[in-house]
Amino acid sequence: MRRIALSLAAACALTGCAVSNTPYPRPVTTTIAPPLQNLPNIYASAPRAPLHSELFACNAYGSNLGLIGQRGEATNYTPYIDTPAGPLLRNPTEIACLSSGFGYRDTASGGGRQHNGVDLANHDGGFIYAAADGWIVVADYRNGYGNFIEIDHGNGVRTRYGHMAEFDSNLRSGVRVTAGEPIGRMGMTGNATGVHLHYEVLVDGLLVDPLNYGAPRPYVTTPVTQTYQEPLPVAPLEPDAAPPEPTPTSQTYPEPVRLQRPD
Numbered sequence: 001m002r003r004i005a006l007s008l009a010a011a012c013a014l015t016g017c018a019v020s021n022t023p024y025p026r027p028v029t030t031t032i033a034p035p036l037q038n039l040p041n042i043y044a045s046a047p048r049a050p051l052h053s054e055l056f057a058c059n060a061y062g063s064n065l066g067l068i069g070q071r072g073e074a075t076n077y078t079p080y081i082d083t084p085a086g087p088l089l090r091n092p093t094e095i096a097c098l099s100s101g102f103g104y105r106d107t108a109s110g111g112g113r114q115h116n117g118v119d120l121a122n123h124d125g126g127f128i129y130a131a132a133d134g135w136i137v138v139a140d141y142r143n144g145y146g147n148f149i150e151i152d153h154g155n156g157v158r159t160r161y162g163h164m165a166e167f168d169s170n171l172r173s174g175v176r177v178t179a180g181e182p183i184g185r186m187g188m189t190g191n192a193t194g195v196h197l198h199y200e201v202l203v204d205g206l207l208v209d210p211l212n213y214g215a216p217r218p219y220v221t222t223p224v225t226q227t228y229q230e231p232l233p234v235a236p237l238e239p240d241a242a243p244p245e246p247t248p249t250s251q252t253y254p255e256p257v258r259l260q261r262p263d
């Protein structure tokens, strides 16, 4: 320390630096937000996947929607896809409607194009979840897919997620994810005209229809012999029947007791 002070004094002697009498400047407080890496990653505490009991079409004129019921519901929808790797979320979003289904669809310019997945849309975005346990294969930007994630669930089953606004920066090839874990947020990166998730499901290297493939087996329940009560005969109403007399209420509470001042 002393050596530094001496060398500084020597430098000033050589260069003739002016000695200032102004006090040392105080540290300046700032309102600028700290860098992002100092904040907790939102994916560490984000909610897990909801299991959507129904899926509704965004509008009746979407392409390849399949069977749509009177309330706008996709009638073949079930909450999960039964696969060799176990159940996958059929709608791995926080909230979304069905804007396009799987298969060949007409385009406005004519022609037509194969659509390799389903489009699950929401103007407001929202989280996208891992459809099941697995390992990240790709978490990167991929041309038309935009921000893209592919997960290997084992047994030849993979899922792909496209057009994300962002994905969890901790996800890289080989990282393990668990079912329902948030992996990114819905967006419109790549070749997309609106905010949606492009969701693909692959089984043994083949793209399957995420909306209709792997309908779960029906529940097995214990057979019951009688599921309803025997019908009871209804007594006919008497037209002149007087309303029942109100029964006098008997006293059901104790007499009040005057509080006495202790002696």
Ligand SMILES: [Zn+2]
Pocket: 100, 115, 117, 118, 119, 197, 198, 199
């Ligand atoms: Zn799509």
